Amino acid sequence: MAGNIRVLIIDDHPLFRQGIRYSLEDADDIEVAGEAENGQEAIKLTERLLPDVVLVDINLPGLNGLEVARVIKRREPGIGIIVLSVYEDDDQLFQAIKVGAAAYFSKDINPDELITYIREVACGKYLINDSVIAKPHVATRVLHQFRELAASEDEQTNALFAPLTSREIEILDCIARGLSNKEIANELSISGQTVKNHITSILSKLQVNDRTMAVIYAIKRGWIKMGYGNQAEDGQAVGAT
Secondary structure: OOOOEEEEEEOOOHHHHHHHHHHHOOOOOEEEEEEEOOHHHHHHHHHHHOOOEEEEEOOOOOOOHHHHHHHHHHHOOOOEEEEEEOOOOHHHHHHHHHOOOOEEEEOOOOHHHHHHHHHHHHOOOOOHHHHHHOOHHHHHHHHHHHHHHHHHOOHHHHOOOOOOOHHHHHHHHHHHOOOOHHHHHHHHOOOHHHHHHHHHHHHHHHOOOOHHHHHHHHHHOOOOEEOHHHOEEEOOOOOOO
């Protein structure tokens, strides 16, 4: 992206904010646009400053970091949000995905890594998926909970026609079960390049950045279903005709 990456730091501890600001000074392409110590202030500053990336502490007093992230993403969906926590927690990871955060890290993250991740989030990448993929048991739980969310939605919403072909639904189902492109090709008796072409089409149609977000999108809408143990229960599109 052109120009400097403008970052807003949200944390109720001045020393931690100062530490992040100091760390980011080493990056020529990143500038701290502002700081906020609570959720309400953060939302107002975000609307006024329109930063590229927001770093938000999950444990803010009053309006917590997840609530702040939800409001920001609803009002300014183009802003990338990195959620920071004192410790990594599976429930927090799931909630961070739900509010649209691009990344979720513990506060002991290496400064150089944080700079790299800020750059990637500013480019539209969703690093939070790496956190899920790195923990198979978390991935299973996250996908299962999204299935439950889909089941609890209005029946009319669930019955919407999936904008994917039956083959694309099959491939999403394979991805949800953790299969690699090569394994998908073998299972469906197609070439690896065909698998790649289908995945490119899926990402384009669903307007998501990677495989994990495509699966979550499809599960939330009931197009594919996941049970425990990463076993797909069926690969049919809901309401497809």
